[in-house]
Amino acid sequence: MSEEKKTFYITTPIYYPSDNLHIGHTYCTVMADAMARFKRLQGFDVRFLTGTDEHGQKIQEKAKDKGVTPQAYVDEIVAGIKKLWATMEISYDDFIRTTEPRHMKRVQEIFMKMYQKGDIYKGAYEGWYCTPCESFWTETQVGEGHVCPDCGRPVQKANEEAYFFKLSKYEEPLRKLLKGGEFLQPESRVNEMLGFIDQGLEDLCISRSSFDWGIPVPIDEKHVMYVWLDALSNYITALGYPEVEGESSELYKKYWPADYHLVGKEIVRFHSIIWPAMLMSIEEPLPKHVLGHGWLLIDGGKMSKSKGNIVDPVVLIDRYGVDALKYFLLREYTFGQDGAFTNEVMLNRMNYDLANDLGNLVSRTVSMVEKYCAGIVPAAGVDEGPDAELKELATTCYERVEKRMDKFEFNLALEEIWTVIRRTNKYIDETAPWVLAKDESGKARLDAVMHNLIESLRIVSILIFPFMHHTSAEIMKQIGLAEHVCDGAACTIKTPTPVWEDAKVFDKMAGQKVEKGEAIFPRLDINKELEELEAMKAPAVKPVCTKELIEFDDFEKIDLKTGTIIKAEKHPKADKLLVFQVDFGGEVRQIISGVAGSFKPEECVGQHVVAVVNLKPRMLRGLESNGMLLYACSEDGKFKFVETKADNGVEVG
Numbered sequence: 202m203s204e205e206k207k208t209f210y211i212t213t214p215i216y217y218p219s220d221n222l223h224i225g226h227t228y229c230t231v232m233a234d235a236m237a238r239f240k241r242l243q244g245f246d247v248r249f250l251t252g253t254d255e256h257g258q259k260i261q262e263k264a265k266d267k268g269v270t271p272q273a274y275v276d277e278i279v280a281g282i283k284k285l286w287a288t289m290e291i292s293y294d295d296f297i298r299t300t301e302p303r304h305m306k307r308v309q310e311i312f313m314k315m316y317q318k319g320d321i322y323k324g325a326y327e328g329w330y331c332t333p334c335e336s337f338w339t340e341t342q343v344g345e346g347h348v349c350p351d352c353g354r355p356v357q358k359a360n361e362e363a364y365f366f367k368l369s370k371y372e373e374p375l376r377k378l379l380k381g382g383e384f385l386q387p388e389s390r391v392n393e394m395l396g397f398i399d400q401g402l403e404d405l406c407i408s409r410s411s412f413d414w415g416i417p418v419p420i421d422e423k424h425v426m427y428v429w430l431d432a433l434s435n436y437i438t439a440l441g442y443p444e445v446e447g448e449s450s451e452l453y454k455k456y457w458p459a460d461y462h463l464v465g466k467e468i469v470r471f472h473s474i475i476w477p478a479m480l481m482s483i484e485e486p487l488p489k490h491v492l493g494h495g496w497l498l499i500d501g502g503k504m505s506k507s508k509g510n511i512v513d514p515v516v517l518i519d520r521y522g523v524d525a526l527k528y529f530l531l532r533e534y535t536f537g538q539d540g541a542f543t544n545e546v547m548l549n550r551m552n553y554d555l556a557n558d559l560g561n562l563v564s565r566t567v568s569m570v571e572k573y574c575a576g577i578v579p580a581a582g583v584d585e586g587p588d589a590e591l592k593e594l595a596t597t598c599y600e601r602v603e604k605r606m607d608k609f610e611f612n613l614a615l616e617e618i619w620t621v622i623r624r625t626n627k628y629i630d631e632t633a634p635w636v637l638a639k640d641e642s643g644k645a646r647l648d649a650v651m652h653n654l655i656e657s658l659r660i661v662s663i664l665i666f667p668f669m670h671h672t673s674a675e676i677m678k679q680i681g682l683a684e685h686v687c688d689g690a691a692c693t694i695k696t697p698t699p700v701w702e703d704a705k706v707f708d709k710m711a712g713q714k715v716e717k718g719e720a721i722f723p724r725l726d727i728n729k730e731l732e733e734l735e736a737m738k739a740p741a742v743k744p745v746c747t748k749e750l751i752e753f754d755d756f757e758k759i760d761l762k763t764g765t766i767i768k769a770e771k772h773p774k775a776d777k778l779l780v781f782q783v784d785f786g787g788e789v790r791q792i793i794s795g796v797a798g799s800f801k802p803e804e805c806v807g808q809h810v811v812a813v814v815n816l817k818p819r820m821l822r823g824l825e826s827n828g829m830l831l832y833a834c835s836e837d838g839k840f841k842f843v844e845t846k847a848d849n850g851v852e853v854g
């Protein structure tokens with residue numbers, strides 16, 4: 202009987218289909234994909250899950266803005282996401298959508314289990330809600346500015362009847378879980394989460410009744426489930442948990458608990474507090490690890506449509522290919538830390554590591570075997586000079602890669618492989634095959650050198666397979682490992698699936714026929730690329746509304762009147778302030794504004810203005826300001842008057 206393979210279950214977050222995915226989402230999925238491919242190569246029975254998180258207020262609002270149903274809205278975006286993953290050949294085994302019946306019915310079962318356990322009760326929620334993050338916050342957390350502590354956007358007041366999950370009951374086991382040291386990585390996140398628990402865990406609001414795009418609460422049709430309860434469950438519903446009649450839960454038995462949930466740092470809190478507490482409530486095993494990765498930052502901040510700095514992976518794939526993009530993402534950034542994304546850094550990586558180091562090695566080696574050995578890889582020779590060192594480095598690299606990959610250190614795993622690549626390039630310079638080729642006496646040595654170069658490349662082709670499988674196949678093809686399968690006139694080229702064990706040996710290639718191909722990574726003209734990428738940037742889309750919505754009554758409270766500035770002078774005690782006398786058609790008022798950087802006092806006299814006249818008077822550096830003039834403030838910090846053509850003292854509204 203064959204020995205059962207060890208299982209390995211890895212997941213990405215399920216992404217919101219509220220917009221097309223960008224390079225940040227791609228980064229996470231590419232890491233999960235590389236790990237899944239690596240584990241498969243090592244012989245594990247891998248399950249790799251990704252998907253989309255399709256319910257919630259944000260999606261409902263976006264669909265409404267577009268004038269389509271939420272389902273139609275998400276269907277279109279999900280199709281785009283699936284296309285992106287197909288282009289990138291993301292090797293997921295399952296793609297779960299939270300709007301699928303297989304998920305929805307199981308989430309309802311999970312809710313019932315928690316309810317029957319006595320962990321869910323009905324109460325009233327009073328607090329703040331961040332719709333983009335789908336997060337609840339307390340008064341203290343949102344502060345005076347009423348903004349989301351996670352994303353900084355305005356939050357909305359929520360005041361509704363709701364169901365609650367007794368999260369507080371699990372405070373102690375959660376603390377123990379986090380202190381265990383294995384569950385959550387990186388370490389810095391553990392302390393952050395423990396700090397969070399130490400503030401005292403409040404019971405979690407798990408239903409909403411102010412919108413309806415969600416999974417209905419099975420015991421109360423007025424409510425839909427809080428989107429995080431729905432979303433987190435995907436990791437087990439996709440495996441068929443809980444068992445429902447007529448459908449198997451074999452996958453659950455086989456793959457749960459997950460080995461790794463890979464998530465961005467902003468959602469570690471949901472995965473290391475709420476998710477384990479839910480599992481404790483339904484008495485199911487906890488995932489083995491939650492790994493929080495850092496963000497790709499642009500211009501020091503998160504990507505956003507309003508800044509017009511969203512990086513679209515499709516554009517980069519079209520120009521540079523899937524493997525180059527994957528390589529860059531995996532090589533450039535350190536797992537767990539934030540990293541700056543710039544086109545320049547990306548293009549340099551592609552040129553130095555891929556075109557110069559790897560690309561050159563492949564083309565030089567294959568050309569030399571063609572030229573000096575009639576295209577046939579010679580047998581091994583006697584070790585001389587740097588041979589032993591090269592062999593040792595190449596045949597032991599797999600161990601170092603394994604160690605790095607055990608810790609999700611993709612960048613260092615690739616660096617280990619590139620050490621072999623660079624050493625092999627250096628080996629060419631040291632052995633100088635073109636000199637050996639000059640006369641017959643160098644032939645034996647030349648053959649040995651060619652053999653070693655090809656062996657080294659073969660090992661590289663195996664080691665890079667999890668990260669860049671096209672390139673791996675292309676190298677195999679060029680060094681003579683492809684099989685040409687012809688059926689009549691049509692031929693296809695097949696390259697073998699790499700075997701990890703083969704990266705430990707150095708004698709596989711004698712007698713193979715090399716096949717020179719195109720340069721695997723052509724050199725890029727960096728300046729030209731930078732210009733063209735810049736020209737392709739999407740223009741910034743600024744949302745008109747950037748503040749919390751207000752009622753009409755709130756607006757009605759503001760008394761706006763027209764006036765004319767009849768006198769303007771500098772504030773004697775403050776450089777930034779100008780002191781105006783404004784005629785409102787009978788009453789002249791003193792109003793002070795912080796606009797000295799934008800106007801000279803004499804320019805302001807005669808200006809027709811709009812002012813808020815029922816603002817309580819304030820003392821500004823010893824002078825009273827009675828009202829506020831309206832200005833438009835541009836991005837460079839310069840003010841312009843909001844002008845009017847009306848007479849003084851006319852109501853504005």
Ligand code: MSP
Binds near residue numbers: 214218225434498
């Ligand atoms: N739907 C939730 C997750 C539910 S999981 C049960 C969600 N979706 S999301 O679309 O906002 O995706 C968030 C994830 O995308 C992050 O956790 C991270 O993995 C990835 N990233 C999104 N922007 C990113 C960067 N700028 N940089 C790196 N990763 C980023 O949250």
